[in-house]
Amino acid sequence: MAKIKRDGILREANCTEELLAMRDSLDVLGGKWKLMILRFLTNRTHQIIHFKKMQREIEGISAKMLSKELKDLEVNLLITRVVQDTRPITVAYSVTEYGKSVLPVTETLVQWGLNHREKIIESV
Amino acid sequence: MAKIKRDGILREANCTEELLAMRDSLDVLGGKWKLMILRFLTNRTHQIIHFKKMQREIEGISAKMLSKELKDLEVNLLITRVVQDTRPITVAYSVTEYGKSVLPVTETLVQWGLNHREKIIESV
DNA sequence: CATAATAGTTTCTTTTAGGTAACTAGTAAC
């Protein structure tokens, strides 16, 4: 966590920097699917993951969105795409080392989601 | 981090649960502004924060979006809204204890954003 | 009475996200 400095102005400047950094993160990782896809691939690091398999297992995603999001993630060096010479052709997706650096983000979101669901249930 | 179990089926079931939890988180915290607003308010916990001040300091947000996002956050018990009897009227926003539970999420996003910017700079 | 401040709301418009369904292309099994 960022240090809380005594000087109010410094603390506020620091906050502005933090918000800019968060904006950068959200530009790359934001939206409905990118973090879901990264989490899925990270959980499957030692398996070969094909397009159709992802589409089946990431609930609700369409071929169009999956294709588009995978391209975005590849451009940002978070995943790799390898065409395999099988019949029929298959394409193996996997998370890169850099992509694994997103794990702390998805982990806090998973934990918060679990906690949130508990909170909702107990408040009924 | 979630335990990696020996049994493939259990691991995959576990992954599905994780994705559902993440979907819950993203439903509440997703979008362009909510995490930014929560981070801002958390960084300002010991100050009184007014609507106009937020609009000035969270770069790029419009009054309409700020108003809408604050309502959503209030409904989800993440922030409080207190009208103050001043002339002209002011409204004080602050993060709730529950809202503070989002801090780990914003913190990982801030850190990832800082790291990502470094990576981009050194790759040029 | 004009100006300015707070805290929004309203209207209008554009942009983006996202969904559905049909379609391509290659190959293999029946």
Next chain:
DNA sequence: GTTACTAGTTACCTAAAAGAAACTATTATG
């Protein structure tokens, strides 16, 4: 030749997100 599988793409459409600008209401100042 028909069906089925992979891995997408394309076209069409709707809904949601988002932005800009004008506007409301209240009160104080000059």
